[in-house]
Amino acid sequence: MEYLETLNLSEASLNASLAWLFEDGWGAADDGWGTAAPFLPRADLLAVSAVYGVVFLVGVVGNIAVGVSVCGVKELRTATNFFLLNLSVADLLVLLVCMPISLLETWVPFPWLLGEALCKLTPFFEVLVFQASILTMIAVSLS
Known part of the structure; x- marks a missing residue:
């Protein structure tokens, strides 16, 4: 408190x-x-939460599958696939770092419930994982 x-x-x-x-x-x-x-009606909040849940589940399963495939199959260990693995890890971080906090902010816009430290660190981590994802896409497109 x-x-x-x-x-x-x-x-x-x-x-x-x-x-x-x-x-x-x-x-x-x-x-x-x-x-x-919150700024949205309750039905809309439930719909947004359901969409977040589906995107989160599909994203986590898909990105883990990419990692298991590239690391598990020797023929897939190419430079391009390692770029894609890096993109998969960056996207997984976006899902794990940004989506839960964003959903919490949608449900409870005020006050910030996660404490002072996360209040200051959350924007840093969100920008960090977004930049990792963006820079990996640039590296893939240039290779």
Whole structure:
């Protein structure tokens, strides 16, 4: 709760901002910031969550399959396939680092629930994994 005190938030205001999760309607009490409930209706949040889940599952399984294929089959160990393996690892990192946090931010836009350290590190890691993916695609296209 030390993090909440640095933002001048009380535990009561945090509970009020999350109250919409447990109510039948969207009438959660305003916590003074005007963002007590998410920006999307509940049905849209569920649809977005389902799409995130499908993309996450297919992406993780597909990228792991690429890694197992390239590392497991000796004939696939070529320079181009190692570039593709690198792209697969970069995409897997995008899925594992960015998607869960993005989904959490979709459901609970305020307050930040993951602590001060992750508040500062999350943008760094998101840009890092995006750049790894982009630079790998450039290397593949140039080879």
